[in-house]
Amino acid sequence: MSTVAPISRQIWDMKYRYKSPDGAVQERSVEDTWHRIADALAAPEQDAALWSGRFYDLLEDYKFLPAGRIIAGAGTGRKVTLFNCFVMGDIPDDLSGIFDNLKEAAVTMQQGGGIGYNFSTLRPKGAPVHGLGSDASGPLSFMDVWDSMCRTIMSAGSRRGAMMATLRCDHPDIEEFIKAKQDPGRLRMFNLSVLVTDAFMQAVKDNDAWDLSFDGTLYKTVPARDLWNDIMRSTYAFAEPGVIFIDRINQMNNLAYCETISATNPCGEQPLPPYGACLLGSVNLTRYIRDPFESTAHLDLDSLDADIRTAIRLMDNVIDISNFPLPAQAHEAEQKRRIGLGVTGLADALILCGIRYGSGDAVAATDGWLKQVSRSAYLASIDLAREKGAFPLFDKKKYLAGAHIQSLAPDIRDGISKHGIRNALVTSIAPTGTISLLADNISSGLEPVFSFTYTRNVLMPDGSRKSEEVSDYALRLFRRLKGEDTPLPDYFVDAQVLTPMDHVKMQAVVQKHVDSSISKTINCPEDISFDAFKDIYMEAFDRGCKGCTTYRPNDITGAVLETPAKTAEGNQASLPLDQPPPKPKDSFEAGGIVYMTRPLDRPGTLPGQTYKLRWPESNHAIYITLNDIIQEGRRRPFEIFINSKNIEHFAWTVALTRMISAVFRRGGDVSFVVEELKAVFDPRGGAWMQGKYVPSLLAAIGDVVETHLIRIGFLPDPAGTGEETEAHRKVAPGAPDKPLSGLLRQCPECGEASLIRSEGCNMCTSCGYSKCS
Structure with missing residues (x-):
């Protein structure tokens, strides 16, 4: 642990180190943590000792990073779920059913699960409630109740619950839904996303009328383009709602023959059916780059393939040892054995290979790397099916007819035909903000590097503050290999200089090889025009993305983490360009x-x-x-x-x-x-x-x-x-x-002005706090 950045050890100690209820430390090093996880996840195997050793080898040196709930909970004996995300059951349009679902949401969040809900099933505001002689209050009023409940639930691991609310683009209350979070105190525990259909997108392009209806009753007709512009204006100014291309999600779903999806988990990378659950884990691509910063730099596909085979087995075992808040969630997970293997450190891996994020070379390299990730994951799941059996709801003919399965290589389809497949869905790109900090501060998920260096103020035991520079993994490796004074090559680009279309291109090429979805934030400059902003979403739709989330800093959303000023040559300036106002005596400054x-x-x-x-x-x-x-x-x-x-x-x-x-x-x-x-x-x-x-x-x-x-x-x-x-x-x-x-964005946990918006989450680069709503 001594070779990694100090922030990595601090994140481990605060979030993942096993401590007994009285606070006594049970693990001396991160290696003890890996042993705890490996032993717990090898328990379902006939030769547990063999697989514990292989799982430990996979976890060592941060080659594979299970999701935070697995790292913190596996092998501790605590009654928590190791699954990161859930979509709750369909909400019936009656008061009793609504509050039954509210109770289920509270139980799920209490055990540590983030949840998603589709509120499109609730009748619109003003609709008659037959038999009672009254009018319905609409889905937004019940979302307020959910929001209040969520605020009172401290989920396992001392994290507040996170929720996603979706509403169809043809629901009569969609206009109110779009504007709901413009009230600064409303629905703060929710992320909001509009379920956008292909028919609506075509109506927008054709400038056609669009009907808002519920249960066969037409309530209103609006110009589709006007409604689209309302969505765009809200997310332009308020960063919400997001957009989910729901028809594409269902068309490309491997399980389209036995489920319909209408909601996602809080960060959007997991479209899930009612009571659907998914566990997550990420391969650290930086650990597979050979000859970094040399002309021969490359990603070792053979080593990556071997480790993914082990990672799929590890993740499949989580299903068998995890607790579930509700029996319906356990049943859903066991019947389909859905997992979400993803990657992290993509941007740093590209830098190590001398490739500029967002460039044509980056798109080509990412295409090849993610194709291998997908191939290895599917072949591993096929091998597991041959050994342990396919997931219970596997229907060979219907499964092989799926649109995504049809895009896979012939030998993969042949393997599924002969042996079945253990996991109905296997790939997903999850938020990895905190675990990326744990893994020596690598870039997060498929996001670009946000900033190569920044300063965090660490609270010392005596109450004083110590300034500490935090630098990106790729930058530190370059300095170590090439010297402190060597100028940075032009492929060292961060999120501040990339265009939104650079982000869209990278998201689209990754989506080709992911059977679930992707957690991605497209960072936009504050001065981007509204028309250019709208183009991002249309481009994302046209390129085959399953959703789109943007973040544009402004007076309402706040700016993200401030980084040192840069000179015209792109190097960090030693002093800010503008003279800051004098600070009061006996004070310190963080991010302005x-x-x-x-x-x-x-x-x-x-x-x-x-x-x-x-x-x-x-x-x-x-x-x-x-x-x-x-x-x-x-x-x-x-x-x-x-x-x-x-x-x-x-x-x-x-x-x-x-x-x-x-x-x-x-x-x-x-x-x-x-x-x-x-x-x-x-x-x-x-x-x-x-x-x-x-x-x-x-x-x-x-x-x-x-x-x-x-x-x-x-x-x-x-x-x-x-x-x-x-x-x-x-x-x-x-x-x-x-x-x-x-x-500026202040972290509610440590007080530092160091919150960044990434992968649909607020993540503190100082203390590792993460909140995905």
Whole structure:
């Protein structure tokens, strides 16, 4: 472990090292972790000792990286699922069935599974509820209930649950769904994606009309192109919803003869049927590059093939040893034995071979490498079927007729015909942000390198901060082999200089060889035109992608991790081009946000405002006073006072006053306070306030705090008017044009401004925090 970057050991210790419930360390090194996993996954074998040794050899040196839940849970005896993702059952259009599904979602997330749901089965808002004489509230209202539930569930491994919600493009509530997350406090636990059909895409191209209907009833007809533009405008400004080409997913599904897919897991790489589950693992391509940075550099296909054969066996065994939150999920997994073998470190592997990501050579190399990954995976699964039997729902004639199976080499199809296949689907490209950090900070999945170097501030035991440079694996290897002063070749490109079409080309060529789907974020420049942005999605559809997710930094979505400035020659400059504002004394800076190491001093007089909050379930109003401080020409919150005549509120309002004020006085981006308050769900029920469901009194207080922060210009105005915000913003000469929140992304776990958006997830490059919604 001593040869890898310090961040790798820290990630292992924080997330994957086995510790007993009392915190006692059970593993001395990452090698102990590999032994634990190898022993656990070899248990189903007749010769467990033999396969434990082979599995250990595969895991050693990070050649193969099981998904994080396997690394953290296998062999620990904990009652957790080793599966990363689930799609829940179809939601029946009745209240009892809806809340039965809510319960199943809570149980699944409690054991550590991310979930996907298709809400298209619920009748639209305003539709009659027969027998009750009332109107339906629509799928969005029930998504709010799911969102509140998810906020209260801490899933296994101390990670909050992640959810994906999908809605068909012909559902009558699709227009509301598209705009749902434009309310900054709504559906924060969900990723949203529109299920786009081939017929809709053709209607967009032909500028035809498009019907919105439910259960045979036509509710509305809209121009298809207008609806498409609504989707594009929302994702252009708010990064959601994503787009899933659902017909293509079902047409290319190996199991089209026995299942219909209408939802995906939270990151989109696993389209799954009702109660579908999938486990994930990735081959580290950097470990198979021979003669790096030489003219003879190449990927060792023979070694890759051999290790994939072992990896497929390892993953197949996970199905037999894992817990499942629900019996229906266990049954689905056992009947189809779906797995998702993928790759990580692709961008670094290309660099090691002297190939520029996104170039024609990169597309050609990736095509060859992924074709071999697919070939090896299918042949391994065929061999397992010969030894252990095909998956129970295997139907030779129907399976071989599948569109993806027909694209495979003749000898693979012949093998399936003779022996069957152990796993119905075998390949997928999953998010690998945290495990890529674990594996010596290699590039993640099929994504380009986000930044070759950055600085993270490490909290030391004495409370001080130590600056530590984190560099990409390929860069460190180049420096070690070629010297510290050798100029970087032009194939060292990062996400900042690539075009969106570079991303699309790479996603499309990988999709050819993946039977499930791909977790991929197409990074776009902030100044990309709307028409050019729309072209990305149309190009992705035309090139055969199964979905498309973009990220464009702006005042609403926030910028991602800031990297050192670059000179005209592309080298990192020693100083930023613009002189930064002076930092307060006793502070440190991370990614442009100033964090305080001691509280700000309180002036004698502070500007502020008092708000009256009337909670429907309380006999007395609550008065909330927020006072502000002027710091470097910017007005920012400094303290809060919460008062009520209701004696039942006294203790917790005092505690809340002290805690929030302490956070405000430390400086930095404190907007997370709003999100945390609005996330609180009261199991006794919330209340409707001004036409909006508020899940708890604390959430209502969060709304008040948010309103205040918008008024003083600390948060952007979601209505886009900017009138009051601008008036409060101009509190002193030289005040910034933009509020602090939204310009930078702060990690909710470590506080560093180091969140990047990659593979559909927010991932912290400082502490390894990952959240896929």
